[in-house]
Amino acid sequence: MDDYYGPFTSEREKEVLGVPLRLVEAWARNDVDAVVDVFTKDGTLILPGDVYKVGRDEIRPFLAAAFAGPFKGSRITGKPVDLRIVTDTVALIRTHGGILAPGETEISPELAVRSTWTVKKEEDGVWYLAGYQNSPRGTGATLRW
Template sequence: MPTNSWGDATTILAAHGVTEDTSFYREFTSADEKAVLTVPQRIQDAWLKNDADVFADVFTANGSLLLQDNQLTSQDEIRDYMRAGFSGPLKGAHVYGWPLEVKFLDENVAIAVTEGGIIRAGESEIAPENQIRAVWVVVRNADGDLNLFSHQSSPVKG
């Protein structure tokens, strides 16, 4: 468990212009768990806005995103991929998920596991073929800011 606070979730989200969804945390209610879970909330907000810049800015400069068969290894690659998606096949889509697990690896690295998926434009819920589980590697930098170092998702079948 971290020895220093990871921050206040409400404050972190407000600083990024994200409205906090307190129901998102479910049973992960410690201050540090909630702080880590601001990262998935920021990603959900970027999807809702279809904003590739906001999406990419959640990642570290050398962040990694494995989405379907695409391995992206920098903020620039992530931004370009999401910009193309949001103006093409992902236009109007958003994601929703919920945490299944939060673990602290050391005082500056945590892993969250979530389940959820993509809600395509015109749909009101996650279609079975769009359900995923995701692993989020969240890092806390020297300034105390939280960023996404790595995100990997996998389809949930059956």
């Protein structure tokens, strides 16, 4: 697990980077509710193909359809490449990763992404995903939802 954190090894950095880890773990189970619970109540999800969802109530049915259809049995993976703690309660994370199709161990070029995560520490002391956006990485990448 320590190889996930790369150069971001302080306890605070690891706490912030727990947000992508929670999402990866929930996605691996294709657990819609657990994925959605990583987001703040008014979190945003922006993906290629004009996907723009605001709030858990919009994100949940979108992900349920994805897990029932094209991303059934898929997993996501990635590594942080940049981390900026902006305030005591806001941080920005940039990761490189993508979606692993069922049975795959390497990300195919069309499913590789660069992602930006805006995370926020809420009143309960837990970091949540306030905003997530990704874009295809590499030539020929055509990720569509």
